[in-house]
Amino acid sequence: MEIRFQSSPAETKTMDTARLRQEYLIDTLFQEGKIELVYTHVDRLIVGSAVPTKEPLFLPTDKKVIGVDYFLERREIGVLNIGPKGIVTVDGTDYELDTKECLYIGKGNKEVWFKSADPANPARFYLLSTTAHASYPTVKVTADQAEPTHLGSIENSNERTIYKYIHAKGAQSCQLVMGLTELKPGNMWNTMPSHVHNRRSEVYLYFNVKDDAVVFHMMGEPTETRHIVVRNEQAVISPTWSIHSGVGTSNYSFIWGMGGENIDYGDMDPVVTTDLR
Ligand SMILES: O=C[C@H](O)[C@@H](O)CC(=O)C(=O)O
């Protein structure tokens, strides 16, 4: 498992493009036939993917990194499929996940397997895990059940739909909050006006980014911003003190996921756009 440590705002200010990318961008996800996991000390989130082809893939532990006998011994995980239909098997129970469907798996489940319904058109499971102190029921959430919220306007180029899967009023969890946002065609800005939330860290996984398109992901303290150029199926780690907004050269979607002190989606500190530097 790859390990990332934490950098302070003061350290981040001094980084050049390559260093920023090394620190905050995850560009190794969604390799076919593989599970990929990245451990960040930012709220101890584990960010990953599973793209099962011929063989089912097992969610492994890494005794050296997490110090337990199985992955979910002291953790919970959200699984969101951004590809064709797949199956997640949790201690012998199968959950079918179609595109944009999510599975919350609670602490204490010993064996998690990922399979594709059609190995020639593999499922693409995005994984986000936080530490957990209690066991909540494993539950599947469909896009329809995910409380679609329409936000933004074409005038501001940010008309989008936010689906909340795991949060205080949805699938229950210890600290994981997770959902998906889709921009309408012709709309390029996400999360603008931007915000921070010192109570939680966040990771964005950009997807449905066209092959010749990129997203300029804005990060940093509101008065000390930087950007990272992101391509399809790449993720960016956002520490508590950082804004996390983006503008694409075309429309796109992203999965947002958080861990920290609370599971209240709305607990954000808005940044006045004209205060950004
Ligand atoms: O803390 C919440 C997250 O940053 C996202 O849910 C914001 C988002 O999807 C959007 O405004 O488009």
Ligand SMILES: [Zn+2]
């Ligand atoms: Zn946020």
